[in-house]
Amino acid sequence: MSERLLGIDDLSVSFDTPEGAARAVDRVSFALNRGETLGLVGESGCGKSVTSLSILGLIPSPPGKTDAGRILFEDRNLLEIGPEALRRIRGRDISMIFQEPMTSLNPVLPVGRQVAEPLRVHRGLSRARALAQAAEWLERVKIPAARRRLGDYPHQLSGGMRQRVMIAMAMVCRPKLLIADEPTTALDVTIQAQILSLMVGLKEETGMSLLLITHNLGVVAQMASRVVVMYAGQVVEEALVADLFDRPFHPYTQGLLRSMPRLGGCGAGRACRLTEIPGIVPAITEALVGCRFAARCPHAFDRCRAEAPQLFEIRRGQQARCWLQEFPERRRADA
16 A cells, blocks of 8 residues: 555646636645645645645635646545545545634534534434434543533534534544644634644544644644645745754745744843744736745845746755755855
8 A cells, every 4th residue: 555645746726816817826746645744834825725625626616726736645636536426535535624613614503413414424324323423523522511512503612612523523434634724723822732632632543644734833843744835826845844943944934933932032031033024925816937935035146036946855855946955155144
């Protein structure tokens, strides 16, 4: 059996807008192995969520469309199978936790019925057996008085409990791949820690693979083994988590890390000042020439503005889309 579970190969996705075609994802490639946790990071609008929705065939068409590439799940191209075959995979073999549970859960159905539905669709269980297993999963995700909550509606639950219901729905069929799209963004810090701990425990128990989509590098450091950094629709760096934090190569990755708050300051009683990345992300409706980060990069030189870089191998297991690999003398020591 192949070690690779998921392979994204030169994926490009665009949306029709009044300003023209917007390339939200531009030739993105990465792989996820069995049992691995991969972090997909970048600021809002970089293409993380569009990439994840493409895996499950959830890009609305129109206005969205897949322009090129392959999405290989267990060596089967999900872009070439029919809607019915994709529905059999979605929720059974690949599940997703969405960013905002209040807009993802059905407001007019009890949560017990919503957790039980995948078991009825994919496992053929009776209503009674499916509800019994739904109650077990609500208990496993640590919802208090879980069996009494089966008849509750989403608005009757707190934000943290709604997110736990989403996790139960995603896990009830024991998928091979779980996609978590900003699973803790709307929660306070204490509940975030509980949700992340819950996801780690379920992953270790089931052996599933986890694609964790976030803008929070602290969450990535805690949970992932590898990380892919996206900027303006492209992958700009990929590395093992330890290498990315110890030796980030791409100026954008370095900027993200410098913008993270640090406990304990910078030593000798000095406080660390958060560093912003100047400028704004280029509009994806523009005809982009050169490196997409060049206008914001302190190391940019003429070639950066004229020619788009490829992904260069920096060291074993790490690659970056940056001309500084070819011209290291161009890196400014003071930036």
